[in-house]
Amino acid sequence: MTAVAALALTAGLVGGAGSAATYLATKDQGASGASATALDQSTATIKAASNTPAGSVSQVANKVLPSVVLITISTSQGSGNGSGIVLSKDGLILTNNHVAEAGGGEGLSVTFNNGKTVKATVVGADPVTDLAVIKASGVSGLTPATLGSSADLNVGQDVVAIGSPLGLSGTVTSGIVSALDRPVPSSGEGESQTTVTDAIQTDAAINPGNSGGALVNMAGQVVGINSSAILSGSGGSGGSGGSGGSGQQEGGSIGLGFAIPIDEARPIAQQLIAEGRAEHAQLGVAAGTSTGSxxxxxxxxxxxVTAGGAAAKAGLQQGDVITKVDDRQIADSDALVAAVRSYRPGDKVTLTYVREGKTHTASVTLGTDGGNVQRAGDSSGQDQQEQEQNQQSPPWAS
Known part of the structure; x- marks a missing residue:
């Protein structure tokens, strides 16, 4: 509260100085016969200037805001907030698993852009990709979001983030795509962080409570699901994406936000709606990071290398160093898991690997985990990153 008050006071002082300077200049001009000031502009000019230009942040916000919701989490441990994206007229909503999980599957409510609040239940959740679908009760006539394609994104492209940071519903921030294919740890309470998301990085402000909200292009199409961020002053890995309560993260945006690409989220959401669970592509390996001299x-x-798994069938062996998946460079084990996770079971990929100093390639048909969710201490069901010593985790949170 003190910091906010100080900021407001500073703004007031700066504004006051500016007003005084403007007054003096206007007074001098008036004495010399100069005429119009800003106060004399015609209302027609003002209205024309206020029209929303095509492709502007304002136009995007007007289109997307009705399709983004505030999710309120209420449990015996406290309360918090997240965000979600409307998928259907009758209340299907896409959000992050760590938002749905924080509500315990029952303590969830949804507030729409028109202010209406209803209860919500979990349709299906997927800790591996940090995605979930919930259903708002007793609603109809909603405005589903328009989904775009994350494959069409380019670094430097303008994007807009819409969500409910710190419970402030309908908040709009803008920025650019800072990077693509960024391996980012998935978050969730009670889950081991053994998987990563093949994320879109953006400098659009993303804060606690933005989780599950929309990252959209300038056509108003959803290209990502805002999921996490590195925050100033945060001392560790982020847990719940909600603001407030026990899940609240200290610090704010420093322009390092991350979103799950919509091309990866779409098939997961479809499976969650149809079956309540989702399958993921699997290579059938545990991997560590290879480091040069x-x-x-x-x-x-x-x-x-799991016997009978996709990698084993393609002839890969323990000790092989994978350096590329198709045309994508693989720098470490996180990058390998993220790259494989960006495909679907049954997809064919070309792996480039080094064995005894020689480079080889292999065509691999990716397997499936069958929708099994790995829990802490369980080595089955998912590709693994081996434990690495002295590895610092960045302060992910959202």
């Missing part, structure tokens, strides 16, 4: 990581070293 210069200390720079240069690939993912295969530790365990």
């Amino acid at each position: 210069d200390g720079v990581s240069n690939g993912a070293t295969l530790g365990t």
Whole structure:
């Protein structure tokens, strides 16, 4: 409260000084016969200038805001907030698993852009991709979001983030796509962080409570699900995406936000709606990071290769160092898991790997985990990153 008051006071002082300077200049001009001031502009000019230009942030916000909701989390431990994206007229909503999970599956309510609030229940959740679908009760005639394609994104492209940071519903921020294919740890309470998201990085402000909200292009199409961020002053890995309550994260946006690409979220959401669970592409390996003599990581070293798995069928062996998946460079084990996770079961990929100093390629048909969710201490069902010593985790939160 003190910081906010100080900021407001500073703004007032600056505004006051500016007003005084303007007054003096106008007074001098008036004495010399100069005429119009800003106060004399015609209302026609003002109205024309206020028209929303095509492709502007304002136009995007007007289109997307009716399709983004505030999710309120209420449990015996406290309360918090997240965001969600309307998928259907009758109340299906896409959000992050760590938002739905924080509500315990029951303590969820949804507030729409028109202010109406209703209860919501979980349709299906997927900790592996940090996605969930919930259903708002007793609603109809909603405005589903328009989904775009994350494959069409380019670094430097303008994007807009819409959600409910700190419970402030309908908040709109803008920025650019800072990077693509960024491996980012998935978050969730009670889950081991053994998987990563192949994320879109953006400098559009994303704060606690934005989780599950929309990252959209300038056509108003959803290209990502806002999921996490590195925050100033945050001392560790983020848990719940809600603001307030026990899940609240200290600090604010420093322009390092991350979103799950919509091309990866779409098939997961479809499976969650149809079956309540989702399958994921699997290579059938446990991998660590290969580091050169210069200390720079240069690939993912295969530790365990599961017999009968996709990698084993393609001839890969323990000790092989994967350096590329199709045309994508693989710097470490996180990058390998993120790259594989960006495909679907049954997809064919070309792996480039190094064995005994020689480079080879192999065509691999990715397997499936069958929708099994890995829990802490369970080595089955998912591709693994092997434990690495002295590895610092950045302060992810949202």
